[in-house]
Amino acid sequence: MANLPPPGTPPDDMVPVGDLKYAEDSVCPAGCVTPDEELVRFVTNRVLQELQGRTITPESPKLVPVGISARHCHLTEEALAALYGPGAKLHPYRDLRQAGFYAAHETVTVVGPRMRAIENVRILGPTRKYSQVELSRTDGFMLGLSLPVRDSGDLDGTPGATLVGPAGSLRLEKGAIRAIRHIHMSSEAAEAWSLRDRQFVRTEFEGEKGVILTNVLVRVGKGQILEMHLDTDDGNAADLVNGDMMRILD
Amino acid sequence: MANLPPPGTPPDDMVPVGDLKYAEDSVCPAGCVTPDEELVRFVTNRVLQELQGRTITPESPKLVPVGISARHCHLTEEALAALYGPGAKLHPYRDLRQAGFYAAHETVTVVGPRMRAIENVRILGPTRKYSQVELSRTDGFMLGLSLPVRDSGDLDGTPGATLVGPAGSLRLEKGAIRAIRHIHMSSEAAEAWSLRDRQFVRTEFEGEKGVILTNVLVRVGKGQILEMHLDTDDGNAADLVNGDMMRILD
Numbered sequence: 001m002a003n004l005p006p007p008g009t010p011p012d013d014m015v016p017v018g019d020l021k022y023a024e025d026s027v028c029p030a031g032c033v034t035p036d037e038e039l040v041r042f043v044t045n046r047v048l049q050e051l052q053g054r055t056i057t058p059e060s061p062k063l064v065p066v067g068i069s070a071r072h073c074h075l076t077e078e079a080l081a082a083l084y085g086p087g088a089k090l091h092p093y094r095d096l097r098q099a100g101f102y103a104a105h106e107t108v109t110v111v112g113p114r115m116r117a118i119e120n121v122r123i124l125g126p127t128r129k130y131s132q133v134e135l136s137r138t139d140g141f142m143l144g145l146s147l148p149v150r151d152s153g154d155l156d157g158t159p160g161a162t163l164v165g166p167a168g169s170l171r172l173e174k175g176a177i178r179a180i181r182h183i184h185m186s187s188e189a190a191e192a193w194s195l196r197d198r199q200f201v202r203t204e205f206e207g208e209k210g211v212i213l214t215n216v217l218v219r220v221g222k223g224q225i226l227e228m229h230l231d232t233d234d235g236n237a238a239d240l241v242n243g244d245m246m247r248i249l250d
Numbered sequence: 251m252a253n254l255p256p257p258g259t260p261p262d263d264m265v266p267v268g269d270l271k272y273a274e275d276s277v278c279p280a281g282c283v284t285p286d287e288e289l290v291r292f293v294t295n296r297v298l299q300e301l302q303g304r305t306i307t308p309e310s311p312k313l314v315p316v317g318i319s320a321r322h323c324h325l326t327e328e329a330l331a332a333l334y335g336p337g338a339k340l341h342p343y344r345d346l347r348q349a350g351f352y353a354a355h356e357t358v359t360v361v362g363p364r365m366r367a368i369e370n371v372r373i374l375g376p377t378r379k380y381s382q383v384e385l386s387r388t389d390g391f392m393l394g395l396s397l398p399v400r401d402s403g404d405l406d407g408t409p410g411a412t413l414v415g416p417a418g419s420l421r422l423e424k425g426a427i428r429a430i431r432h433i434h435m436s437s438e439a440a441e442a443w444s445l446r447d448r449q450f451v452r453t454e455f456e457g458e459k460g461v462i463l464t465n466v467l468v469r470v471g472k473g474q475i476l477e478m479h480l481d482t483d484d485g486n487a488a489d490l491v492n493g494d495m496m497r498i499l500d
């Protein structure tokens with residue numbers, strides 16, 4: 001009845017909508033709701049997305065598909081070399097919704113100041129100009145890290161962590177954060193909805209664990225695919241699965 | 251800077267406001283914010299509680315202190331005997347805010363259908379007429395349990411789990427739930443605020459991880475101490491610590 005298939009064994013016909021659907025225990029795996037509920041929810045979300053259409057007009061309902069970001073990291077070329085060996089490259093495992101980005105086959109083990117470890121933390125590609133580990137507050141308690149809420153790349157004053165790969169380990173002096181709640185949005189969608197880049201909005205999800213999230217950052221950019229990124233604490237508090245639609249209130 | 255003392259070593263002068271302040275990694279330990287922040291927050295919350303006073307009037311701001319419930323269980327006498335031996339008794343470890351209830355020294359290990367275990371799950375006393383394990387959705391993913399949101403004791407159709415104690419193990423056929431968000435409230439407070447038993451309200455917490463929680467159940471009863479109980483997913487999504495004040499919106 002309520003017993004589930006193990007995560008990591010999603011049906012192949014389930015298209016991942018969010019970023020890291022099957023990566024971690026703490027993010028909703030394909031089997032986190034019963035098959036019937038899942039199917040209904042999947043179809044409903046798809047229909048909503050189709051209704052919303054590719055072209056957003058001022059009349060379009062302000063619905064944004066959710067992508068729950070499980071813990072993951074971004075690495076510089078140098079950090080990747082330290083962890084996976086000189087000249088190592090990332091190998092795409094699954095494309096993300098935002099064009100050009102992918103979850104890599106490669107993962108790291110993250111160790112915090114309590115010397116406790118979280119294994120199998122996915123590396124997202126391509127490599128970046130900074131290294132950053134995105135965790136939840138739940139992860140932070142386990143590791144012993146007080147994680148500030150930051151936009152990507154805004155790393156001054158953030159705590160560090162130790163990363164371990166198959167070829168070596170690396171002490172990051174900073175870069176461990178909780179990612180700020182944010183919505184990727186195209187310029188066209190922002191214009192249609194009268195929203196500005198860097199604006200904060202509130203978003204709502206109904207249900208028995210319904211929430212309104214405040215302080216959701218709008219990030220407008222050319223070619224951005226409409227999607228709201230939340231961490232697993234937000235996702236689990238609200239009972240969200242990838243592809244669920246949240247409504248922008250402001 | 252952001253490195254923390256290990257949970258379980260709170261300063262002795264911190265009075266626990268919520269239920270299970272130090273019980274688990276996933277609940278905010280005393281050191282989850284920096285000492286200065288913590289002190290300011292602690293004093294602020296205390297002042298707010300004093301301002302609110304013991305007598306709630308219609309004019310009192312509808313502020314409710316939060317208690318984050320870490321994973322825990324309630325057991326029948328029979329279940330306790332199976333786990334801790336015939337005639338075993340619970341030994342109070344820390345009083346809860348609600349009079350007569352306590353966190354016990356005794357804990358259990360909870361094992362789910364993936365055969366993964368969560369250790370040190372606190373037993374709350376006294377024993378009850380039913381056995382029940384209260385977990386978060388995060389815990390459920392780890393264990394492989396799809397946990398319905400239920401009021402305490404409403405256990406028909408809920409999944410089970412295996413409990414392990416020092417004297418034996420026990421298979422619960424049902425009883426694994428996520429506790430519904432709820433507020434304990436005295437009849438006097440409910441009358442002053444024009445709220446009814448079993449009513450649902452919305453509550454708000456501001457901040458960079460601000461939320462409005464919908465579907466918070468009001469439970470009115472004689473002698474109930476005003477307090478809102480949330481699970482660790484809700485608490486971590488909103489950056490709450492025990493004793494933070496949430497405002498009732500409806």
